[in-house]
Structure formats: C-alpha cells, structure tokens
Amino acid sequence: MNVTRPLFLEFCSKVTGYSQLELEATGLVDLYQDLWGKILGPKLADFYGFARSLVGMSSDREQTASLLTSSVYWPAVSSLIGLWYLGSWTQLPNAWYAQVGLPVPGPTDAGSTHTPAPIAYIEQLSYRTADAHTPGTKPTGFGSWGLQPVV
Amino acid sequence: MAELSQRIFDVVIVGGGVAGAMAAIKLSRAGKSVLVLEAGTDAVLSPNNYADALSTFHAMGSMRSTPNGPYPINHDALSPNDSQQDPYFVQIGKKRFLSDYLRMLGGSTLHWQGTTLRMLPNDFRMQSTYGQAVDWPISYDDLEPYYCEAEHTIGVSANVEDQAFFGVWFEKGYVYPMEKMPQSLSDQYFMKTLTGVSVDLYGGSYPLKVISLATARNSIPNPNFNHGRGYVAVGAVGYPESGMRCQGNSSCSPMCPVQAKFNAIKTLIAAKAAGDVEIRTQCVASRLLINVDSGRIDGVEYKRYSNPGDTAYVTEVARGAVAVLAANAIENCVLMLASGVKDESDQLGRNLMDHPYISLQGLSPEPVFPFRGPDVTSGVESLRDGKFREKHAAFRASIGNWGWVGEPTATVAQLLSAKQFGTAFRQQLRDKLTRMVKLGVFLEQLPDPNNRVTIDRQHIGALGNFLPILNYNYADYSLEGGLAAIEKVWPVIVEKAAIDDRTDFSAVPPGFQAVECKGKKFNVMGPGHIVGTHRMGHNKGDSVVDSHLRSWTHPNLYVVGAGSMVTIGTSNPTLTLAALSLKAAEHIARDLT
Numbered sequence: 001m002n003v004t005r006p007l008f009l010e011f012c013s014k015v016t017g018y019s020q021l022e023l024e025a026t027g028l029v030d031l032y033q034d035l036w037g038k039i040l041g042p043k044l045a046d047f048y049g050f051a052r053s054l055v056g057m058s059s060d061r062e063q064t065a066s067l068l069t070s071s072v073y074w075p076a077v078s079s080l081i082g083l084w085y086l087g088s089w090t091q092l093p094n095a096w097y098a099q100v101g102l103p104v105p106g107p108t109d110a111g112s113t114h115t116p117a118p119i120a121y122i123e124q125l126s127y128r129t130a131d132a133h134t135p136g137t138k139p140t141g142f143g144s145w146g147l148q149p150v151v
Numbered sequence: 152m153a154e155l156s157q158r159i160f161d162v163v164i165v166g167g168g169v170a171g172a173m174a175a176i177k178l179s180r181a182g183k184s185v186l187v188l189e190a191g192t193d194a195v196l197s198p199n200n201y202a203d204a205l206s207t208f209h210a211m212g213s214m215r216s217t218p219n220g221p222y223p224i225n226h227d228a229l230s231p232n233d234s235q236q237d238p239y240f241v242q243i244g245k246k247r248f249l250s251d252y253l254r255m256l257g258g259s260t261l262h263w264q265g266t267t268l269r270m271l272p273n274d275f276r277m278q279s280t281y282g283q284a285v286d287w288p289i290s291y292d293d294l295e296p297y298y299c300e301a302e303h304t305i306g307v308s309a310n311v312e313d314q315a316f317f318g319v320w321f322e323k324g325y326v327y328p329m330e331k332m333p334q335s336l337s338d339q340y341f342m343k344t345l346t347g348v349s350v351d352l353y354g355g356s357y358p359l360k361v362i363s364l365a366t367a368r369n370s371i372p373n374p375n376f377n378h379g380r381g382y383v384a385v386g387a388v389g390y391p392e393s394g395m396r397c398q399g400n401s402s403c404s405p406m407c408p409v410q411a412k413f414n415a416i417k418t419l420i421a422a423k424a425a426g427d428v429e430i431r432t433q434c435v436a437s438r439l440l441i442n443v444d445s446g447r448i449d450g451v452e453y454k455r456y457s458n459p460g461d462t463a464y465v466t467e468v469a470r471g472a473v474a475v476l477a478a479n480a481i482e483n484c485v486l487m488l489a490s491g492v493k494d495e496s497d498q499l500g501r502n503l504m505d506h507p508y509i510s511l512q513g514l515s516p517e518p519v520f521p522f523r524g525p526d527v528t529s530g531v532e533s534l535r536d537g538k539f540r541e542k543h544a545a546f547r548a549s550i551g552n553w554g555w556v557g558e559p560t561a562t563v564a565q566l567l568s569a570k571q572f573g574t575a576f577r578q579q580l581r582d583k584l585t586r587m588v589k590l591g592v593f594l595e596q597l598p599d600p601n602n603r604v605t606i607d608r609q610h611i612g613a614l615g616n617f618l619p620i621l622n623y624n625y626a627d628y629s630l631e632g633g634l635a636a637i638e639k640v641w642p643v644i645v646e647k648a649a650i651d652d653r654t655d656f657s658a659v660p661p662g663f664q665a666v667e668c669k670g671k672k673f674n675v676m677g678p679g680h681i682v683g684t685h686r687m688g689h690n691k692g693d694s695v696v697d698s699h700l701r702s703w704t705h706p707n708l709y710v711v712g713a714g715s716m717v718t719i720g721t722s723n724p725t726l727t728l729a730a731l732s733l734k735a736a737e738h739i740a741r742d743l744t
Contacts, residue, residue, distance in 0.1 A: 017574035017577030081563075127559065131581075139401070145335045146333035149523070
C-alpha cells in the first residue's frame with residue numbers, strides 16, 4: 001500500500017490549483033509520485049514532513065505562500081507544478097542539488113529535463129486551463145473553434 | 152529489381168512531394184508510365200507507421216522544436232534543422248536561411264499549414280507594374296485553369312467571394328471543392344473591430360480587411376462543385392473513413408493526426424490507382440546523365456540504401472523519355488549543379504526567396520479562446536498589393552489561432568519565476584492564455600541574384616552527395632515592409648481592437664533571427680516557403696526553364712516546384728507550385744504523344 005499517495009495528491013492539488021479529483025482523472029498521479037520519489041531520493045521523507053505541515057495549514061494564502069516559496073523545496077515544487085502544467089520535468093539548477101546535498105542528475109536520470117511519458121504530454125493541464133486541449137490530442141470537433149468552448 | 156532497373160518509363164520524377172505528386176497523377180491519368188524516385192523513406196505510408204509518428208510527437212511532448220520533429224531522422228537523406236550535430240545546410244550568408252523541408256515520401260506537406268492561396272495578377276508583373284524584380288513569362292490568366300485543377304486535386308476549402316480581390320478572378324459559377332473553414336473566435340473578434348478601419352502606406356489609404364483563408368483541409372463538400380457533380384473529401388491514407396472533416400486537433404504542424412489536411416501521399420496513392428506509377432523510396436538522385444551530343448537526359452543516376460543510416464549503397468540508373476525534377480527548390484539546384492546542367496542565363500541556383508515572418512502579439516480585452524482549431528483560418532489580406540510596392544514589400548498577416556510563439560510554456564515559466572502557485576497560478580494562466588492574439592506577417596522577398604544555392608567538393612554529405620551551400624540575406628525592400636507592418640499597421644490594430652500590445656523584440660525566440668532596418672530591430676523566422684532557384688522566363692538568356700517549366704538547354708528535362716517561380720508575392724507558394732506542376736505535366740503528356 002502506497003501510504004504517501006494521498007498526501008502527494010493533496011499537496012499537488014494545493015500547488016496546482018486543480019482539485020484532487022481532476023488530478024486523479026489525468027491518470028498521472030502514480031507516474032508523477034514515482035518520478036518525484038526518484039528526484040528527491042533520500043530527501044523524500046523530509047519532503048513529506050514538509051508537505052504534511054503545508055497541507056495541514058489553514059487556508060491563509062499568505063502564510064502558505066511564505067512557507068512554500070521560502071522553503072528549500074520551492075525550486076523542486078516549482079518544477080513539479082511545471083510538470084503538471086506542461087507534461088515535462090525541467091532539471092533543477094546545480095546550486096539546488098548542492099544546497100540539499102543531492103547529486104546532480106545525469107542526462108538519462110529522473111531529474112534530467114524530459115517528458116516522462118506520452119500521456120504526460122497529452123494530459124498536461126496548461127491547455128485545459130485555457131479551455132482548450134493539448135495539440136494533436138482530444139480534438140473538439142469540426143467548427144468548434146468558431147464557438148465558445150464547452151467545458 | 153534488376154529487371155525493373157532496365158525498364159524505360161515515359162517519365163522519371165525525382166521527388167515524392169507535392170510537386171512530384173501533381174505531375175505523377177496528371178501523367179498517370181494521361182496513360183503515361185511514371186517512376187517516382189524519393190530520397191527519403193516511406194516511413195509514414197502505412198496507417199501503423201503514421202500512428203508511430205503521432206506517438207513520437209506525443210512522446211517528445213512540449214520539447215519538440217521543429218516541424219520535422221516527429222519524423223524519423225534519416226542520415227542518408229537528411230532534412231534541414233533535423234540535427235544540431237549533423238547540420239545539412241552549409242550557411243555562408245550574412246543571415247541564416249531559416250526555412251526547412253522534409254525529405255520523406257509526402258515531403259513537407261506532412262507538416263505544412265495547408266494555406267492554399269492563389270497569387271495576385273500583379274505578382275506576375277512586378278516589373279511592369281511597380282518597377283521591381285522581373286515579370287513572369289505567364290500571367291494570372293494563363294495559370295487560372297491550373298489553379299482550378301490544383302484546388303480540385305488537393306481538395307481546397309474556401310469561398311470565392313472572400314478570395315476574389317486585387318484582380319483575382321474565377322470563372323462564372325466556380326465554387327471551391329469544399330466550403331470555407333469556420334473562422335475562429337480570434338478571426339471574428341478582428342473582423343468585428345477592424346471593419347471600416349484603414350491604414351496609410353506610402354501615401355495611399357488601405358482598408359484592413361480580415362477574410363477567411365483558402366486551405367487544404369477537409370471541410371463540408373460543396374454540392375455545387377464541378378458543375379453540380381459535387382466533391383467527396385479524401386480521408387487518411389489507408390483509413391479513408393478517417394479525416395473526412397478537420398476535427399480541430401490543433402496540430403496541423405507538425406502533423407494532422409487524422410490527415411484531414413492534405414498531404415502529397417494521398418495524391419501519390421491516387422496516381423498509382425489511376426495508372427502505371429511505380430514509387431521507389433530510399434533512392435537519392437545524385438546525377439543526371441546528360442548526352443553530350445543531344446543534350447538530352449539519358450537517365451537519372453541514384454543511390455539506393457537499404458536502411459536509413461546505412462553508409463553502404465548501390466548506384467542504379469532510372470531511364471525515362473522525360474526527366475522531371477520535383478525535389479524542392481534547393482534540392483533541384485543541387486542535383487542540376489552536380490550534373491553539370493547547362494544554363495546560359497547564369498540564373499541556376501540564384502534568386503532564392505522565402506517569406507520573412509514576423510510575429511506580432513498581444514492580449515485581447517475579452518477571451519478569444521485560442522489553442523483550438525487549425526493554426527490559421529483568416530488573415531488581413533488587403534495589404535498584399537498596392538502602389539507602396541514601388542517602395543517596399545507587400546505582406547499578408549495571418550491571424551494565429553495558437554496563441555503566441557513558445558506558449559503556453561513561456562507563461563508557465565514566467566508565473567513560476569514569480570513564485571505563483573495554486574488557484575492564483577491557475578487563474579492568471581487562464582486569464583492570459585485565453586486572450587492571446589497573434590498576427591503572423593509574411594513579407595514579400597524579391598529575387599536577388601546573390602541569394603544563392605551552390606555546391607562545392609569541400610562539402611559532401613551522406614552517400615557522397617553534395618550538401619547545399621546557401622548564401623542568404625534580407626534586402627531593405629523586405630525589411631521596410633516589415634517596418635510598415637510594425638510601425639504603421641500594428642499600432643492601428645492595437646488601438647482599434649483594444650489590444651494590450653505584448654510584442655517584444657528584445658529576446659530572439661528559438662527559430663528566429665534578429666534583423667535591423669533604419670535603426671529598428673526586430674526578429675524574423677522562415678515559414679518554409681522556398682522559392683525561386685531555377686526561375687522560368689522568356690528566353691534562355693534570362694532563365695533556367697521556359698513557361699512550361701522545360702529546361703531551355705536540355706529538351707527532355709522539366710524542373711517543377713516553387714524553384715521555377717519568378718517572384719514569391721505574398722501567397723503561400725504551394726498552390727501555385729501545384730498549378731505549375733500540373734501545367735508542366737500537361738505539356739509533357741502532349742510532348743510524349
């Protein structure tokens with residue numbers, strides 16, 4: 001049983017602005033949690049501690065923002081948001097790896113810039129945020145572009 | 152195979168793209184035997200392989216950078232921009248030539264936008280009307296029947312009333328095969344806000360007219376087409392029931408998943424079905440065998456490789472009564488130069504043209520919901536002709552349906568660097584993406600003898616074939632047209648359509664290069680409109696081919712494609728090159744009987 005999955009999902013929901021149900025519906029949660037685990041490696045347990053405190057906070061946005069964006073995890077979380085929205089992981093700066101004490105990833109490691117799977121491209125959130133669809137997938141039908149989107 | 156090599160065809164066509172496909176179908180229907188030699192693979196010929204390319208496109212994700220991206224790299228017939236490690240063009244000019252093409256069966260129609268505009272009558276007579284460039288040996292009137300034929304063969308969606316302007320005429324009662332494509336919300340917004348708005352260019356006043364574009368993607372067949380016979384849309388290769396209508400996949404480039412957009416493979420398949428056509432892929436034409444006495448082409452030597460990337464090859468010769476070069480403007484030149492084709496005009500390889508492309512972008516006051524539908528469905532078409540062409544380039548401006556260049560990646564990155572997250576991130580991204588509008592300006596470029604394709608033994612590529620050496624630059628005539636678009640037209644649109652102007656030339660996006668004109672810097676890209684390297688003309692002293700696209704010096708050699716065009720005008724060149732190819736094929740068929 002993957003005990004951290006609900007926490008990962010809740011955290012992703014908080015940082016992406018999409019509900020847990022919407023994220024679940026992409027089919028990407030397991031893929032991304034697995035990737036996230038590989039990227040954080042030995043720091044994963046620390047991160048989940050941080051995530052638990054963050055999702056447990058009241059809805060005070062400023063407090064959450066301050067805790068999140070000033071944390072050592074922000075560069076990685078920022079790339080995680082990018083992953084959800086664009087379907088690609090962007091490699092973090094070497095300075096971040098030095099700061100947290102992790103090795104800089106090689107060109108084929110999980111932490112390198114890459115699209116983890118075709119479905120990550122297909123289900124990326126950016127286009128649907130704009131009431132559109134990822135290019136080359138899920139066409140909306142002849143002439144639909146001349147009408148207001150139906151969501 | 153040996154037996155096939157011995158066969159003498161009526162016509163050998165070099166190149167399995169749109170120019171070759173048009174010639175093949177016309178000659179096939181005329182009962183001529185045809186061999187098509189294609190340098191690249193037939194990697195997307197079968198439905199399964201096409202699906203593989205689509206998977207590659209998805210797997211490359213948002214990181215794909217070029218239209219050639221999803222198609223397999225083939226080092227034996229490399230395409231420009233395929234590979235940074237193995238560049239294909241040798242660029243020696245002041246500016247880089249930025250357009251690409253795809254060397255594969257179907258050619259660049261696999262990733263083209265599908266815009267199929269006719270040229271304007273004045274585009275054919277730039278010298279006599281505006282004192283610029285040179286006149287063609289043929290007029291719009293001469294080409295009109297072939298435009299109709301090309302629109303039928305390709306399957307074009309448009310309506311005559313939108314396309315008949317600046318002297319473009321149609322026969323009474325003519326209708327396009329399919330109705331015009333539905334126009335996007337962006338188009339509708341600009342049509343509403345720019346009605347009655349004019350701009351001043353070089354002392355004249357010009358209206359900003361937004362009209363639908365003629366495009367090669369399947370729309371609703373027009374029952375009145377072809378004198379009431381109607382039209383049946385042509386679906387995907389191998390899956391004819393798929394792609395009967397554009398579904399709005401929003402990925403015309405790099406590929407239409409359902410092939411609702413025309414590609415040349417459709418025509419090649421039809422050509423095979425219509426008669427005696429053989430297609431040989433992975434055969435790179437390397438030399439024309441020229442008879443020293445008669446000047447006739449005795450054969451086309453080609454190098455056949457078994458698998459892409461192989462260094463081993465066999466050299467064979469294809470024989471036909473007529474040879475047709477249809478390998479694209481740059482490849483045709485390389486082959487002719489490598490073969491020692493006689494050219495008394497000294498025009499072979501010269502006058503390379505393209506449409507320098509500028510992206511102007513902003514935010515509309517209300518959402519227009521881009522990133523849906525074909526990339527362009529309308530344009531500002533009323534600045535494509537006028538007295539200002541005495542002074543600077545004409546241009547057309549496509550209304551982009553896919554937001555700004557490099558989006559949505561750029562805005563996501565920007566919001567993240569501003570430390571945005573959660574619902575605020577989502578809302579800000581939505582607010583911006585849904586209001587993105589773009590004008591893509593295509594600038595006319597005049598023929599310049601210094602913009603040139605050459606070859607040199609110092610630059611040899613795979614299979615021992617020559618690499619194209621390109622010397623390229625932009626003249627002030629084009630760049631001043633760009634300045635007119637940026638400084639005289641765009642500000643009027645920004646004001647009248649209440650656009651929040653976000654055009655920024657300070658950074659050069661991938662695929663673009665910086666240019667400067669009269670102290671103003673802006674960025675241009677190449678849209679793949681490769682024109683003019685073996686121009687047609689009035690006599691052997693001024694051109695490489697005659698008005699039938701036949702070589703002046705080698706009587707059984709025809710050189711088709713956009714390289715034969717004398718000027719580029721402002722129309723995307725595919726429809727014109729298709730019409731010219733059909734015209735040449737008609738002449739060849741007549742010649743052979």
